[in-house]
Amino acid sequence: MNGLGFKVDRVLRGIDAASRLGLRVKINTVVQRGVNDGELLELAAYFRERRLPLRFIEFMDVGNTNHWRQDQVVPAREVVDRLSAQWPLEPVGPAYRGEVAARYRYQDGGGEIGLISSVTEPFCRDCHRARLSADGRLFTCLFAALGWDVLGALRAGADDAELDRYLARVWQGRRDRYSDERAEVLASGDIRPKAEMSYLGG
Ligand code: SF4
Incomplete structure (x- = not known):
């Protein structure tokens, strides 16, 4: 999905190395229907294990070259519902006014996720x-x-x-x-x- 054919295993190793060094790591992932929406649970499980916050970003029509289509937008609500069916989630209030991501935590202590819903619930x-x-x-x-x-x-x-x-x-x-x-x-x-x-x- 990076558009450059860059191998994901190097990225994952980099994330682990950064975490080991104590850097605050946060994972952003754009969800695109028909491309990676079948992997949400695997993705969440991977970062739950590492206790790293994962943020799901709705596919946006940013720029002119990403071939955006409305029908490829996976609403943030759907992401929450699908994850919650596996690992129940509860909302966490915003840390400050204007926080971009709506945050949720796993009720079993598995860490946090965030949702950026700029298409289905804009926050301009x-x-x-x-x-x-x-x-x-x-x-x-x-x-x-x-x-x-x-x-x-x-x-x-x-x-x-x-x-x-x-x-x-x-x-x-x-x-x-x-x-x-x-x-x-x-x-x-x-x-x-x-x-x-x-x-x-x-
Ligand atoms: S004004 Fe609205 S569309 Fe523009 S960057 Fe802010 S939230 Fe996004």
């Missing part, structure tokens, strides 16, 4: 994420096409206070809520260009 209202691309552009939404030219402001000589004001102006002026609007946008056929996830840094 509480979104506080900004992303800075490697070429110095600030994106106020994962689904934006254009970023704000922070590098340009710096090159033009902005000092810390000016940069502070610039960022505050950008942030206060943002109206992003793509996931809330997704259904209308898609129904209208308004195919917007979007930045790729790899460019935004995830």
